[in-house]
Amino acid sequence: MNTSDFYHILTYAQIHEILTGPVFVISVALFFAGCVFQISRFFKATTRVAQPLSSAQENRRKTKALFGNAWAFMRRIRHTVWAVRPGLMIFTTVFHTLVIITPVFLAAHNILLYETFGFCLPFFNERITDRFTWIILLSGLIFPARRLFFKNVRAVTTKADYVLLVMVFLPYLTGFLLYHQLLEFNRLIMLLHVASGEVMLVCLPFTKLVHFLYFFFNRFLMATEHSLIKGTREWKESDNGYMSVKTGG
Amino acid sequence: MDTCLSKPVDKKAVRDIIRRNGLRIKMALKVCVHCSMCAESCFLFTNRNEPEFIPSHKLINSLGYIYKKNGDVTMQDLEEIKDIAWNKCVLCTRCYCPLGVDIPGMIGIVRKICRSQGIYPDHTERGEYD
Numbered sequence: 001m002n003t004s005d006f007y008h009i010l011t012y013a014q015i016h017e018i019l020t021g022p023v024f025v026i027s028v029a030l031f032f033a034g035c036v037f038q039i040s041r042f043f044k045a046t047t048r049v050a051q052p053l054s055s056a057q058e059n060r061r062k063t064k065a066l067f068g069n070a071w072a073f074m075r076r077i078r079h080t081v082w083a084v085r086p087g088l089m090i091f092t093t094v095f096h097t098l099v100i101i102t103p104v105f106l107a108a109h110n111i112l113l114y115e116t117f118g119f120c121l122p123f124f125n126e127r128i129t130d131r132f133t134w135i136i137l138l139s140g141l142i143f144p145a146r147r148l149f150f151k152n153v154r155a156v157t158t159k160a161d162y163v164l165l166v167m168v169f170l171p172y173l174t175g176f177l178l179y180h181q182l183l184e185f186n187r188l189i190m191l192l193h194v195a196s197g198e199v200m201l202v203c204l205p206f207t208k209l210v211h212f213l214y215f216f217f218n219r220f221l222m223a224t225e226h227s228l229i230k231g232t233r234e235w236k237e238s239d240n241g242y243m244s245v246k247t248g249g
Numbered sequence: 250m251d252t253c254l255s256k257p258v259d260k261k262a263v264r265d266i267i268r269r270n271g272l273r274i275k276m277a278l279k280v281c282v283h284c285s286m287c288a289e290s291c292f293l294f295t296n297r298n299e300p301e302f303i304p305s306h307k308l309i310n311s312l313g314y315i316y317k318k319n320g321d322v323t324m325q326d327l328e329e330i331k332d333i334a335w336n337k338c339v340l341c342t343r344c345y346c347p348l349g350v351d352i353p354g355m356i357g358i359v360r361k362i363c364r365s366q367g368i369y370p371d372h373t374e375r376g377e378y379d
Binding site: 041042044045079080081084085088150151152153154155156157158161207208210211214215217218219222224225226227235 | 272273276279280281282283284285286287288289290300301303305306309342345346347348349350351354
């Protein structure tokens, strides 16, 4: 194979075709396989609570406090990090919500979905998703800044955390550049957008990004003091001479 | 103390404890995103405002270290980890992780590993933080 053949193979159109074809299918399959693997691992590591850890009245109170009314909810969260750092918590909650709903309910993605499969999800107006992306990109400055400039966050930060941040923000940054056609080399940006999106998709269940699953398991299914509703599961292995934090204990 | 430090670590015993709690440890270390939001829930941190009292810092530098090394640690390492497991954490279980990591449960495992090697605090001596 000479250089011209090599160049011929790597035309933008062909790379785009590969990335949006087999590579996309593989990345989606790996994402779902990874999620199934993590879910099965959670259920393998835990078991159903043999005896109720708290009274039925306590469980009702907990569930009602979360979903009952706004006042009860406020009382419930006053012992959580929401009361300690409300600004950061509002910001991070908005960020996590937007990071999921923006690509899923984006008009451009749903048009592609419709063209491929003949159906699509409801989607936001492009002006709205553009604002969402602005907020996400702002987070792309705030989260690394927290890690760099706050002594206590810097103390627990590793290089991998910065790599993950880049991995998460790259698809949004390239998508933003594409939507606004800000740069000349749009075809290259498009390839970067698709590739970075696929890398993120594959990494979701296999890296620390797996907290998108375990947050719900740990806070909703585990029967611990900090579970948001009545938990039904506990860790199988407790041979550490220390009883796990359990409700009503 | 010198006698204790000169003893080799029974790596099999350490690995056995890690293996028995393997999934739980793996998931805890994987879920911790180093956000440091657990910091203010630790009364030792709020009193001293030093990063080494952040619950996630204690987890990463004790069990995280032992797990990363797969139990291949020295007595010197365990002596340093002992300081985290007993002096910097009192297992009051008040630490609050937004992602639900059971940090005191993990520190409990660290204590078990230390005890399996004959390392535990000498309560007749006053420590650095007493």
